[in-house]
Amino acid sequence: MVAGRLLTLAWVAWFAPLAACLMITLVGLQRRRRAATLAVGSLLLSFLCAVTLWWHSLHGAALPLQQAFSWIRFDGFEVPLGILLDPLSILMLLVVTGVGSAIFIYSTGYMHDDPGYPRYFACLSLFAFAMLGIVLADNWITLFISWELVGLASYLLIGFWYQRPAAADAGKKAFMVNRVADFGFLLGILLLWSVSDPLGGAHRTFALPALKDVIEHGYLPQNLLNIGALLIFCGVLGKSAQMPLHVWLPDAMEGPTPVSALIHAATMVAAGVYLLCRVFFLFDAAPIALSVVAWVGGITAFLAGCMAFVQNDLKRILAYSTLSQLGYMVMAAGLGGPVAAMYHLTTHACFKALLFLGAGSVIHALHEQEIWKMGGLLKTMPVTGGTFLIGAAALAGFPGLSGFWSKDEILALAWHQNWLLCIVAIVTAGLTALYMGRACFVVFFGQPRSHLPRPANHAGRGGHAHESPPVMTVPLVVLAVFTIIAGYLGIPEYLHQLHGVQVGFNEIVAVISVLAMSTGLWLAYQIYYRQVMTEQQLIQRGMAVYQALVDKLGFDTFYDWLVLRVQQTAAKLCSLFERFILIGTLVNGTGWVTRTAGGLLRLCQTGRVQFYVLVFLFGMTALIYVNVLR
Amino acid sequence: MINLHHYLVASAALFVIGFVGMVTRRNAILLLLSIEILFNAANLALVAASRYLGNLNGQILVFFSMTVAAAEVSVGLAIAILLVRHLKTLNADEVRLLKW
Numbered sequence: 001m002v003a004g005r006l007l008t009l010a011w012v013a014w015f016a017p018l019a020a021c022l023m024i025t026l027v028g029l030q031r032r033r034r035a036a037t038l039a040v041g042s043l044l045l046s047f048l049c050a051v052t053l054w055w056h057s058l059h060g061a062a063l064p065l066q067q068a069f070s071w072i073r074f075d076g077f078e079v080p081l082g083i084l085l086d087p088l089s090i091l092m093l094l095v096v097t098g099v100g101s102a103i104f105i106y107s108t109g110y111m112h113d114d115p116g117y118p119r120y121f122a123c124l125s126l127f128a129f130a131m132l133g134i135v136l137a138d139n140w141i142t143l144f145i146s147w148e149l150v151g152l153a154s155y156l157l158i159g160f161w162y163q164r165p166a167a168a169d170a171g172k173k174a175f176m177v178n179r180v181a182d183f184g185f186l187l188g189i190l191l192l193w194s195v196s197d198p199l200g201g202a203h204r205t206f207a208l209p210a211l212k213d214v215i216e217h218g219y220l221p222q223n224l225l226n227i228g229a230l231l232i233f234c235g236v237l238g239k240s241a242q243m244p245l246h247v248w249l250p251d252a253m254e255g256p257t258p259v260s261a262l263i264h265a266a267t268m269v270a271a272g273v274y275l276l277c278r279v280f281f282l283f284d285a286a287p288i289a290l291s292v293v294a295w296v297g298g299i300t301a302f303l304a305g306c307m308a309f310v311q312n313d314l315k316r317i318l319a320y321s322t323l324s325q326l327g328y329m330v331m332a333a334g335l336g337g338p339v340a341a342m343y344h345l346t347t348h349a350c351f352k353a354l355l356f357l358g359a360g361s362v363i364h365a366l367h368e369q370e371i372w373k374m375g376g377l378l379k380t381m382p383v384t385g386g387t388f389l390i391g392a393a394a395l396a397g398f399p400g401l402s403g404f405w406s407k408d409e410i411l412a413l414a415w416h417q418n419w420l421l422c423i424v425a426i427v428t429a430g431l432t433a434l435y436m437g438r439a440c441f442v443v444f445f446g447q448p449r450s451h452l453p454r455p456a457n458h459a460g461r462g463g464h465a466h467e468s469p470p471v472m473t474v475p476l477v478v479l480a481v482f483t484i485i486a487g488y489l490g491i492p493e494y495l496h497q498l499h500g501v502q503v504g505f506n507e508i509v510a511v512i513s514v515l516a517m518s519t520g521l522w523l524a525y526q527i528y529y530r531q532v533m534t535e536q537q538l539i540q541r542g543m544a545v546y547q548a549l550v551d552k553l554g555f556d557t558f559y560d561w562l563v564l565r566v567q568q569t570a571a572k573l574c575s576l577f578e579r580f581i582l583i584g585t586l587v588n589g590t591g592w593v594t595r596t597a598g599g600l601l602r603l604c605q606t607g608r609v610q611f612y613v614l615v616f617l618f619g620m621t622a623l624i625y626v627n628v629l630r
Numbered sequence: 631m632i633n634l635h636h637y638l639v640a641s642a643a644l645f646v647i648g649f650v651g652m653v654t655r656r657n658a659i660l661l662l663l664s665i666e667i668l669f670n671a672a673n674l675a676l677v678a679a680s681r682y683l684g685n686l687n688g689q690i691l692v693f694f695s696m697t698v699a700a701a702e703v704s705v706g707l708a709i710a711i712l713l714v715r716h717l718k719t720l721n722a723d724e725v726r727l728l729k730w
Contacts, residue, residue, distance in 0.1 A: 607726030610661075614653050 013049035016042040021125035035118035047097035084138030092135045102475035107258040109471035127153035139206040140189040151178045158255040170251040177248040181238020188231025229289035240272025243300045253315040257360030266349040273329040277338035294334025301327030305431035310549040332410040335417040336501040340409040347402035351394040354479035358388035361468040378444040383473045387480040396433040405487035412506035430516035437524025637678030644671035658720040
């Protein structure tokens with residue numbers, strides 16, 4: 001197919017969800033079925049376009065393709081709107097639309113009884129549009145606009161149940177944390193724009209391929225690249241929820257579960273990792289920034305894994321495990337392996353979406369999120385349970401499943417590049433198996449714990465768990481299939497054009513990671529299945545560590561302190577300065593001087609015309625004396 | 631021989647008389663009369679200068695000045711009548727409508 005057709009397909013894939021969003025908001029807010037049909041239909045159309053693009057890219061289409069329009073043009077400053085098609089963006093397109101379609105369809109079942117159903121689908125479509133914008137963008141501006149739109153969609157969907165204060169607060173928190181991060185991102189974009197013309201001015205550009213050329217020709221000094229890359233990485237910190245800006249992601253679980261699956265596990269939070277891979281040419285030329293990226297990723301992976309272990313809410317366990325896996329991906333990118341990062345991103349999108357949708361199915365059935373009130377669900381919900389276990393096994397790195405292959409790629413990379421980070425990563429792999437084993441054994445095995453009293457309005461179906469309807473289980477099965485086979489689809493080979501280190505499969509690392517996983521799984525089996533000790537005894541043994549982890553290592557406390565004490569004090573000082581110096585002295589002072597002078601001067605105006613005449617006489621006399629007689 | 635200086639002195643004398651009248655008198659009618667004297671002082675100076683310089687510009691200006699003076703007196707008298715009607719007085723000290 002000719003290049004133009006491929007580009008048209010990409011534009012269609014990008015704008016179809018926007019069309020759906022606009023149609024739903026304009027005409028469909030009262031029509032539930034039509035809203036869902038529009039949203040699902042448009043995303044399926046995008047998915048179809050993505051599959052076509054992928055097929056052509058495998059069969060000899062000349063990539064990369066780029067098409068850009070000039071959107072706003074000033075003298076020496078041009079804001080473009082354009083797309084870039086290469087294997088990286090096509091793969092991400094497939095992930096977003098594919099996983100997205102499964103989740104959209106699942107949502108039609110999960111959200112069925114919600115009064116905000118059409119609004120939900122409008123927001124989801126907006127999200128899909130924004131996310132595809134990040135994926136396809138060929139320049140910083142398109143990327144940044146989409147990046148912010150994704151943040152907006154995320155805010156709208158986290159706070160979807162805005163009647164609940166927790167949800168509204170979580171939405172605000174996510175938005176603000178992302179704004180803080182995006183400030184750095186924007187600075188980075190402007191910095192890189194300002195140096196993007198090696199000849200010094202007239203042809204500065206936002207386009208990524210042009211920047212790539214400039215950097216690869218070595219026109220830019222390394223210090224500048226390090227600063228630019230670190231500023232860009234700021235944006236990644238926020239969007240991909242890396243330490244220390246990870247605090248919004250666990251709270252984002254207040255949103256509807258399919259939203260958590262799509263946005264806060266599979267796609268949006270992966271946007272940061274995608275960005276790292278997209279502009280890897282920049283990080284590749286900035287070694288200091290690259291090692292910062294690697295360490296931030298490694299530390300996040302480990303600490304989030306620890307925190308996942310002490311959570312009691314099923315969705316929060318998954319949220320922390322998402323943080324941990326994102327840490328893996330960021331670490332992989334930081335170790336110079338964007339291929340490994342993208343590989344793990346793809347497989348993780350499949351199995352983490354699967355896990356969240358499984359959790360959603362459980363929550364839908366039980367109206368309960370705390371794992372200690374669940375149990376034995378494998379019998380009552382076989383499809384959900386089975387697929388969840390497949391997802392958990394893939395996450396833990398069970399040999400043969402997709403997570404095993406992609407995680408091995410990252411571990412092998414770490415083995416090759418940095419032994420310290422390799423140890424961190426392997427310990428984290430063990431932790432992953434431990435906390436996923438904990439969640440699975442507690443929720444799906446053992447005895448049902450549903451004898452607890454239930455709210456009256458759920459009495460009809462709350463008492464006994466039941467399997468979810470097919471509209472929810474079919475996406476689970478589809479995702480489970482992809483979770484199993486994604487390791488064999490040749491994703492690393494597909495991305496071979498990316499720069500960076502590629503080490504391939506490493507048997508020694510594989511054995512070590514399987515050992516770590518088995519240890520974690522064995523511990524979980526002993527504690528939570530055979531119950532050699534209860535959770536309470538475990539907590540008492542490691543009280544200090546447990547408390548620190550439950551307190552989220554003080555991050556939230558620190559931010560509270562930062563906002564309540566530091567920022568509030570600064571704000572009060574500024575307020576005092578404004579009230580007394582600016583308003584009190586300068587503004588009102590000027591007014592006072594004018595009024596007083598006026599008050600004095602108007603005493604001259606007596607209203608007696610003859611007085612004026614006299615003053616006039618004296619004035620004239622004085623003038624004549626000065627001008628004529630002297 | 632009466633020359634320009636005599637005329638100018640006479641004009642200045644008239645001007646001072648008019649001005650003093652304007653400042654000291656309180657009756658609005660007398661004020662108007664004083665203003666007329668001021669006008670005529672200026673007119674006298676203009677005519678004398680015109681004669682002295684040997685052109686007619688000054689005398690033409692005087693015609694304009696007299697026309698304006700006539701119009702001014704009519705407006706001034708109208709104001710005086712209205713003052714009597716509304717404020718029942720012609721005393722300029724009691725008319726302070728222009729005060730702040």
